[in-house]
Amino acid sequence: xxDLMKCIDSNTQKFVEDLRRICQKPSIxxxxxxxxxxxxxxxxxxxxxxxxxxxxxxxxxYPVVFGELKAKDTERCIGFYNHYDVQPPEPLELWDSxxxxxxxxxxxxxxxxxxxxxxxxxxxxxxxxAILDLMGEVPINLKFFVEGEEEIGSPHLPAFVRxxxxxxxxxGYLWESDGIDEKDRPTVSLGAKGILYVELEAKGxxxxxxxxxxxxxxxxxWRLVWALTSIKGPDERIxxxxxxxxxxxxxxxxxxxxxxxxFEEEAxxxxxxxxxxxxxLSGVESRRALYFSPTCTICGFSAxxxxxxxxxxxxxxxxxxxxxxxxxxxxxxxxxxxxxxFLKKEGFSDIKVTKLGGYEPAKTPVEDPFATRVxxxxxxxxGTKPVVWPTSAxxxxxxxxRNWMGIPxxxxxxxxxxxxxxxxxxxxxxxxxxxxxxxxxxxxITTYNQEARPCL
Amino acid sequence: xxDLMKCIDSNTQKFVEDLRRICQKPSIxxxxxxxxxxxxxxxxxxxxxxxxxxxxxxxxxYPVVFGELKAKDTERCIGFYNHYDVQPPEPLELWDSxxxxxxxxxxxxxxxxxxxxxxxxxxxxxxxxAILDLMGEVPINLKFFVEGEEEIGSPHLPAFVRxxxxxxxxxGYLWESDGIDEKDRPTVSLGAKGILYVELEAKGxxxxxxxxxxxxxxxxxWRLVWALTSIKGPDERIxxxxxxxxxxxxxxxxxxxxxxxxFEEEAxxxxxxxxxxxxxLSGVESRRALYFSPTCTICGFSAxxxxxxxxxxxxxxxxxxxxxxxxxxxxxxxxxxxxxxFLKKEGFSDIKVTKLGGYEPAKTPVEDPFATRVxxxxxxxxGTKPVVWPTSAxxxxxxxxRNWMGIPxxxxxxxxxxxxxxxxxxxxxxxxxxxxxxxxxxxxITTYNQEARPCL
Numbered sequence: 019x020x021d022l023m024k025c026i027d028s029n030t031q032k033f034v035e036d037l038r039r040i041c042q043k044p045s046i047x048x049x050x051x052x053x054x055x056x057x058x059x060x061x062x063x064x065x066x067x068x069x070x071x072x073x074x075x076x077x078x079x080y081p082v083v084f085g086e087l088k089a090k091d092t093e094r095c096i097g098f099y100n101h102y103d104v105q106p107p108e109p110l111e112l113w114d115s116x117x118x119x120x121x122x123x124x125x126x127x128x129x130x131x132x133x134x135x136x137x138x139x140x141x142x143x144x145x146x147x148a149i150l151d152l153m154g155e156v157p158i159n160l161k162f163f164v165e166g167e168e169e170i171g172s173p174h175l176p177a178f179v180r181x182x183x184x185x186x187x188x189x190g191y192l193w194e195s196d197g198i199d200e201k202d203r204p205t206v207s208l209g210a211k212g213i214l215y216v217e218l219e220a221k222g223x224x225x226x227x228x229x230x231x232x233x234x235x236x237x238x239x240w241r242l243v244w245a246l247t248s249i250k251g252p253d254e255r256i257x258x259x260x261x262x263x264x265x266x267x268x269x270x271x272x273x274x275x276x277x278x279x280x281f282e283e284e285a286x287x288x289x290x291x292x293x294x295x296x297x298x299l300s301g302v303e304s305r306r307a308l309y310f311s312p313t314c315t316i317c318g319f320s321a322x323x324x325x326x327x328x329x330x331x332x333x334x335x336x337x338x339x340x341x342x343x344x345x346x347x348x349x350x351x352x353x354x355x356x357x358x359x360f361l362k363k364e365g366f367s368d369i370k371v372t373k374l375g376g377y378e379p380a381k382t383p384v385e386d387p388f389a390t391r392v393x394x395x396x397x398x399x400x401g402t403k404p405v406v407w408p409t410s411a412x413x414x415x416x417x418x419x420r421n422w423m424g425i426p427x428x429x430x431x432x433x434x435x436x437x438x439x440x441x442x443x444x445x446x447x448x449x450x451x452x453x454x455x456x457x458x459x460x461x462x463i464t465t466y467n468q469e470a471r472p473c474l
Numbered sequence: 475x476x477d478l479m480k481c482i483d484s485n486t487q488k489f490v491e492d493l494r495r496i497c498q499k500p501s502i503x504x505x506x507x508x509x510x511x512x513x514x515x516x517x518x519x520x521x522x523x524x525x526x527x528x529x530x531x532x533x534x535x536y537p538v539v540f541g542e543l544k545a546k547d548t549e550r551c552i553g554f555y556n557h558y559d560v561q562p563p564e565p566l567e568l569w570d571s572x573x574x575x576x577x578x579x580x581x582x583x584x585x586x587x588x589x590x591x592x593x594x595x596x597x598x599x600x601x602x603x604a605i606l607d608l609m610g611e612v613p614i615n616l617k618f619f620v621e622g623e624e625e626i627g628s629p630h631l632p633a634f635v636r637x638x639x640x641x642x643x644x645x646g647y648l649w650e651s652d653g654i655d656e657k658d659r660p661t662v663s664l665g666a667k668g669i670l671y672v673e674l675e676a677k678g679x680x681x682x683x684x685x686x687x688x689x690x691x692x693x694x695x696w697r698l699v700w701a702l703t704s705i706k707g708p709d710e711r712i713x714x715x716x717x718x719x720x721x722x723x724x725x726x727x728x729x730x731x732x733x734x735x736x737f738e739e740e741a742x743x744x745x746x747x748x749x750x751x752x753x754x755l756s757g758v759e760s761r762r763a764l765y766f767s768p769t770c771t772i773c774g775f776s777a778x779x780x781x782x783x784x785x786x787x788x789x790x791x792x793x794x795x796x797x798x799x800x801x802x803x804x805x806x807x808x809x810x811x812x813x814x815x816f817l818k819k820e821g822f823s824d825i826k827v828t829k830l831g832g833y834e835p836a837k838t839p840v841e842d843p844f845a846t847r848v849x850x851x852x853x854x855x856x857g858t859k860p861v862v863w864p865t866s867a868x869x870x871x872x873x874x875x876r877n878w879m880g881i882p883x884x885x886x887x888x889x890x891x892x893x894x895x896x897x898x899x900x901x902x903x904x905x906x907x908x909x910x911x912x913x914x915x916x917x918x919i920t921t922y923n924q925e926a927r928p929c930l
Contacts, residue, residue, distance in 0.1 A: 171784075211686070215784045224747030229797050230667070230867035232771040233763035234751040239772035240706065247703040250696070252821065291680030295690040307689035315688040316695035317787050320780035322773050323795060328627075328671045328830040330797055331773050339779060341685050341786055365708065374784040411686035 037140045041120035041129035047103035047170045053080045067147035079174035080166030087160040095159035097188035100139045101168030104131030112443035126446040133438035135194040137447045145459035157467045172415040179418040190388030190426040197434035204400040207429040209381030209409030212344030219370040220336045229330040238336040239321035245366040250314045258360040264347030272408035276305045313343040350376030380417035388426035399458045431458030493596045497576035497585035503559035503626045509536045523603035535630035536622030543616040551615035553644035556595045557624035560587030568899035582902040589894035591650040593903045601915035613923045628871040635874040646844030646882040653890035660856040663885040665837030665865030668800030675826040676792045685786040694792040695777035701822040706770045714816040720803030728864035732761045769799040806832030836873035844882035855914045887914030
């Protein structure tokens with residue numbers, strides 16, 4: 019093992035250049051920029067590293083890059099689920115170097131997507147390359163499943179997973195993210211909330227009219243305000259019957275993890291300019307809410323005149339974007355139907371509901387052998403107890419693998435750090451974290467087979 | 475009298491050119507364009523017509539152009555209250571000729587402000603000029619009170635009126651508007667609703683944050699939605715205690731006028747794309763609501779992400795623009811206090827309330843001698859029974875004169891027609907309406923003194 023780690027260290031410069039190579043290929047899914055070229059580059063890099071790779075077309079979507087490496091005498095298999103697409107780099111003027119130049123400064127690589135998550139894809143690939151260089155083979159089967167639509171909500175992933183269950187089979191998947199926290203502790207995440215994202219639209223007269231006509235003309239802004247209030251009132255409780263069915267509380271083990279997890283409440287409140295959190299929450303209760311509470315959030319509301327000063331106008335249309343975060347067994351499509359039924363029953367059949375996105379919540383129990391191994395390996399490689407989050411406040415497409423294929427999924431050993439600026443200007447990773455991430459993957463691969471657990 | 479009307483007819487071309495002269499002087503109060511030059515032109519034109527005119531500075535505002543013409547042996551006095559400022563001409567690309575060229579096409583003059591309301595100012599002035607030309611004097615004292623801030627809400631008018639009560643004294647004022655309706659009937663308006671226009675603002679974290687943090691961070695969009703619902707619910711009733719105190723129902727005489735007034739309900743609904751009016755109102759009840767109901771209208775609402783697709787954001791700020799239309803003895807500043815108190819009591823002391831505008835409602839009773847005279851003169855000059863609106867759905871700065879000085883105010887004999895496009899591209903008046911308006915004023919002036927009613 020010491021040889022393997024040494025081999026990784028001695029190849030640092032080459033591995034950094036390899037990462038720069040793919041970071042220099044823009045792959046902006048939201049803008050359809052460079053997707054095909056980046057996918058081809060990734061396929062080539064997999065082949066060069068010794069992984070058998072191919073580009074798998076996705077109906078109506080951007081292709082998947084799929085890589086496989088067979089091991090002798092074992093059915094066991096680790097999968098890596100990542101994405102090669104990146105967020106748009108705008109606003110460009112806030113970058114200190116071009117987002118697709120991948121400039122190195124102060125021990126960091128700066129590029130759009132280097133943290134989220136080309137750094138992880140390449141760290142994983144280079145770990146395999148190092149193992150092959152040194153050992154000529156891998157002790158366990160490996161799969162690289164790299165999609166190209168994660169940053170636009172993975173619209174074709176559900177169909178792809180359903181159609182490729184055999185191809186994607188594995189003992190467990192490592193998902194894209196996590197890395198090092200503020201205190202240099204490795205982090206592990208075992209799940210994600212779900213989401214139902216809708217647009218609500220109310221319409222009135224077919225054009226904006228002078229507000230003096232308000233006694234006669236229905237106001238869609240009022241309709242929408244009242245419809246929203248019917249959904250959730252100032253007690254923050256969602257009033258749709260049955261909404262909380264399947265929303266589970268944390269288990270004892272999860273609550274223990276929440277108690278152990280660091281959460282800089284005061285610093286966070288200061289950063290946000292808040293005197294207190296919603297409902298005065300603090301301590302473990304604020305963490306419980308953050309990770310285990312279903313929510314209903316108005317993300318946007320637009321109607322009528324919103325410029326400076328006053329304009330006496332009665333709007334023709336009003337729109338609200340609303341996200342519902344889901345936990346446990348809550349499912350977006352069932353809840354979408356409940357929402358529509360509820361609005362009708364409350365007298366708001368004039369409100370048009372359009373689904374803009376939906377992810378199921380998904381969690382892998384901390385007791386799961388794959389999760390256990392991922393956590394133990396983090397402690398071994400990083401030399402310190404990892405911070406384990408039983409789930410996360412955000413959402414993730416992992417539900418397709420976790421819920422539909424029953425495969426455990428965890429995030430660990432990522433290349434990011436708290437200042438990585440994912441989705442923001444000057445996105446970066448530190449070279450030392452990138453190399454450490456590679457070592458984590460190398461350790462996981464080379465030791466995973468020391469236990470017996472058959473491939474599903 | 476026949477000579478006077480003939481004199482007006484024979485000077486049509488000159489009077490049109492005079493109107494074009496002032497229409498060619500932009501006077502856009504919202505953009506501070508050309509105000510001083512237009513005021514000076516108006517003063518010159520008054521002087522040339524034989525009216526003693528001066529520019530009266532207004533503290534922190536645009537000047538008033540004030541003209542006076544004394545009559546012998548009478549204290550009686552008619553005032554004309556108008557404005558020389560105009561709306562911005564944008565969008566320019568929708569004009570068929572330059573908005574400040576005052577092009578004549580098809581018997582119409584096209585210019586920004588020609589209908590609202592330079593056409594009225596000059597028609598009134600030219601009527602006086604014709605009388606002076608023919609008779610050498612006027613039979614009644616006249617005052618021209620022409621302000622320069624009407625299109626931006628007359629912010630300095632209240633102070634100006636309070637400070638110039640003596641200067642502005644008159645038996646009655648003719649206000650700017652009205653003219654000819656769809657069926658060539660002259661229209662008379664005797665009042666206006668009031669308004670309280672506010673912006674409500676809610677603030678949360680000091681920047682937009684990822685919506686996954688919703689369990690901990692107050693959402694200003696929700697706060698504003700709930701605060702608005704506390705103000706008015708789906709029954710359209712304003713819930714603020716005491717709000718309707720002073721809101722009067724129409725008198726029997728006003729109801730009779732509403733019953734007589736034409737109102738093309740079906741055509742209006744068709745134009746608006748509505749199956750029915752709010753609450754299924756129709757007939758005289760819809761007119762009663764339009765002219766006599768207090769309202770609360772969301773004119774605009776903005777929060778968070780409002781572009782295409784979805785963005786998972788928790789907004790930092792939410793703002794709503796809300797107008798309350800007032801009737802009877804409702805007063806904007808009293809109601810502003812009631813609104814603020816109410817929000818505090820309902821638990822919304824976090825909502826900041828900013829007043830953006832306020833007008834009192836004002837009405838002159840149809841039985842008032844000035845109103846009676848204005849209506850009778852319309853029937854005489856136009857040869858058909860005028861449509862008399864006891865008040866209007868919109869607002870007007872006339873309340874300063876009507877409520878504070880106790881002077882009757884009416885709109886009649888205006889130069890506009892239903893296709894005048896006030897505040898819109900291709901604003902215009904018909905030359906024949908302009909001349910008819912002049913005749914109306916000439917008739918009113920020359921016959922007004924046939925009754926005895928002293929100047930206040």
